Amino acid sequence: xxxxATLLIQIIAFVLLVWFVNKVLWGPLSKLMEERxxxxxxxxxxxxxxxxxxxxxxxxxxxxxxxxxxxxxNILSQAEKRSSEIVxxxxxxxxxxxxxxxxxxxxxxxxxxxxxxxxxRKEVASLVVTGAEKILQKEVDAAAHNDMLETLVxxx
Amino acid sequence: xxxxxxxxxxxxxxxxxxGFWTFNLDTIxxxxxxxALIVFVAARLGKQIEAGTPGGFQxxxxxxLEFVSTxxxxxxxxxxxxxxxxxxxxxxWVWLMNFMDLIPVDLxxxxxxxxxxxxxxxxxxxxxxxxxxxxxxxxSVFALIVFYNIKIKGVGGFIKMFLFHPFGKFFVPVNxxxxxxxxxxxxxxxxxxxxxxxxxxxxxxxxxxxxxxxxAVGAAALFWAPLQVLLDLGxxxxxxxxxxxxxFIFMVLTIVYLGMAxxxxx
Numbered sequence: 001x002x003x004x005a006t007l008l009i010q011i012i013a014f015v016l017l018v019w020f021v022n023k024v025l026w027g028p029l030s031k032l033m034e035e036r037x038x039x040x041x042x043x044x045x046x047x048x049x050x051x052x053x054x055x056x057x058x059x060x061x062x063x064x065x066x067x068x069x070x071x072x073x074n075i076l077s078q079a080e081k082r083s084s085e086i087v088x089x090x091x092x093x094x095x096x097x098x099x100x101x102x103x104x105x106x107x108x109x110x111x112x113x114x115x116x117x118x119x120x121r122k123e124v125a126s127l128v129v130t131g132a133e134k135i136l137q138k139e140v141d142a143a144a145h146n147d148m149l150e151t152l153v154x155x156x
Numbered sequence: 157x158x159x160x161x162x163x164x165x166x167x168x169x170x171x172x173x174x175g176f177w178t179f180n181l182d183t184i185x186x187x188x189x190x191x192a193l194i195v196f197v198a199a200r201l202g203k204q205i206e207a208g209t210p211g212g213f214q215x216x217x218x219x220x221l222e223f224v225s226t227x228x229x230x231x232x233x234x235x236x237x238x239x240x241x242x243x244x245x246x247x248x249w250v251w252l253m254n255f256m257d258l259i260p261v262d263l264x265x266x267x268x269x270x271x272x273x274x275x276x277x278x279x280x281x282x283x284x285x286x287x288x289x290x291x292x293x294x295x296s297v298f299a300l301i302v303f304y305n306i307k308i309k310g311v312g313g314f315i316k317m318f319l320f321h322p323f324g325k326f327f328v329p330v331n332x333x334x335x336x337x338x339x340x341x342x343x344x345x346x347x348x349x350x351x352x353x354x355x356x357x358x359x360x361x362x363x364x365x366x367x368x369x370x371x372a373v374g375a376a377a378l379f380w381a382p383l384q385v386l387l388d389l390g391x392x393x394x395x396x397x398x399x400x401x402x403x404f405i406f407m408v409l410t411i412v413y414l415g416m417a418x419x420x421x422x
Contacts, residue, residue, distance in 0.1 A: 003287060004171075004178040010187065010283075010292030017191040017249060022241035025198035029221055030240070032205055 125153040163362050166261065169286060170278040180286055187283040190252040194245075220244070227408055232415040239414055242300075246293065247407040253283040254354055254399030258392055261361045284354040284402075287347065294347035297410050301342065304417040313420075342413050346406060353402050357395050364388050 129149060169180035198217075205214055224244045232239055265279040283289045306314045318335045319328050367384040 002178075003291065004176050004180070005173065006169075006171075006178070006180040006183055006286065006288035007292050007295075009179065009184050010289045011296055013184070013188055013191060014245075014249075014293050014296050017194065018242050018245045020191075020195045021198065021245040021248070022238075024195060024202050025217075026221070026241035026244055028202050028205065029218065030225070033218060033221065 168278045169280050183283045183286040231411045243407045251403035256282045290347040290351040294343035298343035301417045
């Protein structure tokens with residue numbers, strides 16, 4: 001139980017053991033644990049960052065969607081406007097066409113009427129001549145009286 | 157064999173040499189084997205450590221490391237890469253050496269006597285019941301305390317600490333004595349606390365073993381043998397706490413003392 005040279009051996013053993021423990025146990029394991037801690041911390045911060053980015057992206061997506069909706073609304077209203085314009089235009093054109101057709105018909109009718117009148121006039125002229133011939137019981141020189149007949153026909 | 161002889165026989169080291177140059181072979185061999193066990197297990201673990209998913213044993217070792225480094229962080233100001241491995245070594249080694257106390261007191265000596273063929277061969281298996289072991293660690297720590305005191309505070313600061321602490325500049329002689337006592341008491345208290353606890357624990361185990369050894373004769377064994385088992389179990393459970401606590405105290409006090417040595421404002 002007395003103090004003796006064992007003390008010296010034990011001191012050497014202790015110093016060597018501290019050196020060994022530092023080399024094979026503390027050194028590698030604490031380094032490993034530190035690395036793992038760092039990795040976990042990095043992972044957590046990355047996750048946090050990812051979450052934040054997701055939030056931002058969601059917000060952006062919402063904005064884009066909103067804009068797209070507004071644009072669609074805009075396009076829709078424009079199209080509506082345009083369609084009503086087209087309809088209006090078509091209406092106007094149809095009216096014009098109708099007027100034109102009406103006018104053409106009117107003109108034709110008038111032409112027809114004047115031609116009928118002309119025919120009638122000629123008919124009347126020949127009737128008149130025939131009538132006059134019958135009244136005068138003698139032949140009228142058609143050639144001699146043509147001028148007079150012409151003026152007569154015109155006066156009808 | 158009488159009671160006193162039995163106890164004395166158990167508390168005598170297996171030694172060679174005379175006077176100061178005596179070597180307690182059992183202390184040296186057992187402590188070296190336990191140190192080798194630490195290094196061996198650590199080296200084996202070192203080959204298969206995994207960063208991502210540590211296995212059961214690695215988890216266990218890592219939790220010890222975490223425990224030690226938490227204590228170092230709490231009690232040690234600043235940073236010194238030596239402190240944590242030193243504390244870890246003290247904790248593991250002291251705990252393992254203390255643990256030898258929990259092996260039945262007669263088992264290893266009996267086996268040793270069988271192997272050597274000498275019925276009176278001595279074997280004291282608990283290295284921490286040998287003052288040489290505890291003093292060896294305490295002196296090593298003390299050397300570090302002095303070294304860091306001088307390194308951090310400088311030689312002048314170290315001398316000033318002796319002259320003006322703790323009562324200021326008007327009590328220089330008193331201060332020298334007080335500081336000297338304070339410093340010397342550090343290693344002594346470290347060594348003697350551990351030694352005393354382990355020695356006393358071993359002694360109690362021996363006394364409990366004596367119940368079965370000397371009193372249990374004939375029919376009386378029916379009463380004494382169960383009592384011995386019961387007492388042994390109780391003391392063993394209690395002692396399991398004690399050996400852990402003593403290893404822990406040695407470690408924490410080492411950290412604290414070295415922390416004080418690093419404290420410049422001291």
